[in-house]
Amino acid sequence: METIVIVGGGAGGLELATRLGNIAGAHSRVVLVDRWPGHFWKPLLHTVASGSCDPQADELSFSTQASEHGFEFIQGEMLCLDRTQQTITLSPQDGGDGACRVLGYDKLVLALGSVTSFYGVPGAQEHALTLDSVADAEAFRHRFFAACHQAGNSPVNVAIVGGGATGVELAAELSNSTRALALLQNIRITVMERGAGLLPHMDGIQAQRAERHLRSLGVAVRTATSVAAVHADAVTDSHGQRHPAQLTLWAAGVQAPPLCARLGLSVNHQQKILVDAGLRSFSDARIYALGDCANYVCPVKGAAPPRAQVAHQQAMFLAGALAGASDGEAPALFHYHDYGSLISLGPQAAVGVLTRAGSGL
Numbered sequence: 001m002e003t004i005v006i007v008g009g010g011a012g013g014l015e016l017a018t019r020l021g022n023i024a025g026a027h028s029r030v031v032l033v034d035r036w037p038g039h040f041w042k043p044l045l046h047t048v049a050s051g052s053c054d055p056q057a058d059e060l061s062f063s064t065q066a067s068e069h070g071f072e073f074i075q076g077e078m079l080c081l082d083r084t085q086q087t088i089t090l091s092p093q094d095g096g097d098g099a100c101r102v103l104g105y106d107k108l109v110l111a112l113g114s115v116t117s118f119y120g121v122p123g124a125q126e127h128a129l130t131l132d133s134v135a136d137a138e139a140f141r142h143r144f145f146a147a148c149h150q151a152g153n154s155p156v157n158v159a160i161v162g163g164g165a166t167g168v169e170l171a172a173e174l175s176n177s178t179r180a181l182a183l184l185q186n187i188r189i190t191v192m193e194r195g196a197g198l199l200p201h202m203d204g205i206q207a208q209r210a211e212r213h214l215r216s217l218g219v220a221v222r223t224a225t226s227v228a229a230v231h232a233d234a235v236t237d238s239h240g241q242r243h244p245a246q247l248t249l250w251a252a253g254v255q256a257p258p259l260c261a262r263l264g265l266s267v268n269h270q271q272k273i274l275v276d277a278g279l280r281s282f283s284d285a286r287i288y289a290l291g292d293c294a295n296y297v298c299p300v301k302g303a304a305p306p307r308a309q310v311a312h313q314q315a316m317f318l319a320g321a322l323a324g325a326s327d328g329e330a331p332a333l334f335h336y337h338d339y340g341s342l343i344s345l346g347p348q349a350a351v352g353v354l355t356r357a358g359s360g361l
């Protein structure tokens with residue numbers, strides 16, 4: 001019986017394990033590995049950070065999903081890969097001091113997601129908070145309310161570095177969810193974006209609408225502003241101006257997790273695993289990658305963006321390809337369709353563009 005191991009139960013990996021378990025669970029062993037016991041939908045992390053969502057209530061248990069959809073779940077962190085033996089090494093059971101576990105595979109799918117990229121900006125890694133996981137979002141929430149408590153009558157300054165989807169959504173959500181608190185305290189949220197406008201990957205009209213909406217919520221928007229350094233209590237921009245900030249949230253870009261660069265597979269400058277149109281690693285035909293950790297480049301339209309809809313479409317594609325693959329058959333080719341995107345600006349507003357049929361990439 002063939003063993004297909006999927007590492008990472010995020011937007012792409014969980015969907016792949018579920019679909020593959022449903023289709024192929026009877027004649028293949030499908031195993032999902034994740035470092036956490038449950039799945040939380042990453043695009044909602046800004047609502048956890050602002051305190052408007054309880055992650056425990058919205059988490060999906062991997063074990064329950066596995067038992068209902070014909071796959072196995074193993075909780076653990078992938079530490080390394082042995083391509084000759086076709087094994088991966090996982091952290092000890094329950095995170096204890098025991099021996100590391102070794103898991104064999106016939107086919108391996110890496111769906112490891114992404115982590116924040118600090119671009120080497122001094123102090124950013126040490127002082128800025130991130131939104132890479134539920135733990136990060138909860139840490140932001142705790143720090144925010146602690147800062148409000150400590151500030152007393154003084155202002156609470158929050159700097160959000162990066163005016164892309166994550167930064168804009170967090171600014172709007174934080175402003176909305178702290179409205180009652182803001183009556184008692186002076187909460188100042190500033191979004192800093194080095195480009196000429198917010199949401200650089202979106203249509204200019206939508207970006208301007210988002211900026212107007214944030215300003216109407218009282219959020220300060222500083223475009224054409226590069227952050228040169230982050231300190232414990234401030235950020236300094238490239239003109240040397242110091243902006244006070246008890247909290248700095250870094251949302252200025254992502255890269256693949258450092259593990260990707262240690263696996264001996266070909267990666268790009270963001271450590272993303274290079275894959276062909278069948279989502280196979282350039283370095284090993286038994287290894288696939290999808291979602292944020294993969295670098296799939298369409299010869300016509302370029303690299304697929306790090307978005308949940310890419311991870312979802314790649315999971316659908318791989319479920320069909322891995323379940324139906326037979327020796328000697330020409331491999332299926334992945335095509336990404338961009339169905340547009342929506343940026344949430346709190347509970348009652350959003351900007352975005354939806355395309356009906358999607359534009360093929």
Ligand SMILES: Cc1cc2nc3c(=O)[nH]c(=O)nc-3n(C[C@H](O)[C@H](O)[C@H](O)COP(=O)(O)OP(=O)(O)OC[C@H]3O[C@@H](n4cnc5c(N)ncnc54)[C@H](O)[C@@H]3O)c2cc1C
Pocket residue numbers: 007008009010011012013033034035036042043044045046076077078079111112113114131132165166169257259290291292293306307308309310311341342343
């Ligand atoms: C605040 C925010 C808002 C967003 N909004 C949108 C949006 O509106 N639309 C959109 O399309 N996209 C959005 N995104 C991006 C979207 O969340 C990602 O593109 C998507 O989650 C990528 O899916 P993935 O499966 O590649 O990785 P992820 O969903 O990040 O999952 C990766 C999984 O791998 C696991 N993992 C990582 N390393 C290991 C290891 N070594 N061992 C075991 N497990 C490991 C992690 O625990 C995690 O479960 C947003 C992201 C954020 C942070």
